[in-house]
Amino acid sequence: MNTSDLKIDLIKRITQLKEPRIIEELQNLLDFELSTNEYILTDSQKERIAEAQQEYRKSEVITDEQASQDIEQWLKEK
Structure with a gap:
């Protein structure tokens, strides 16, 4: 499966999700991965x-x- 196919499959699966917690976790993961900000450690x-x-x-x-x-x-x- 190439990247485009994987993205389409992922989009389809996300649209079928009913559990808000899982959707929020996916959003958090994407926000973190796509962030260009430097992570600040305590x-x-x-x-x-x-x-x-x-x-x-x-x-x-x-x-x-x-x-x-x-x-x-x-x-x-x-």
């Missing part, structure tokens, strides 16, 4: 990004597989 977001970068530099990270295992284990405990 100070706390900037701090958390800096912390994450430091953790990465120090190899204080886990693999996706390990994270999934940890989550599975945590869910079983609940």
Whole structure:
């Protein structure tokens, strides 16, 4: 399916939607993706990004597989 076909299919599917929440989410996604404005981070977001970068530099990270295992284990405990 080429881009034009995908757009037409998407338009048809959107017109069939009845749930306002889904329509609003689509609008938010499109607004974000099409925005040419620079996204402004809060100070706390900037701090958390800096912390994450430091953790990465120090190899204080886990693999996706390990994270999934940890989550599975945590869910079983609940």
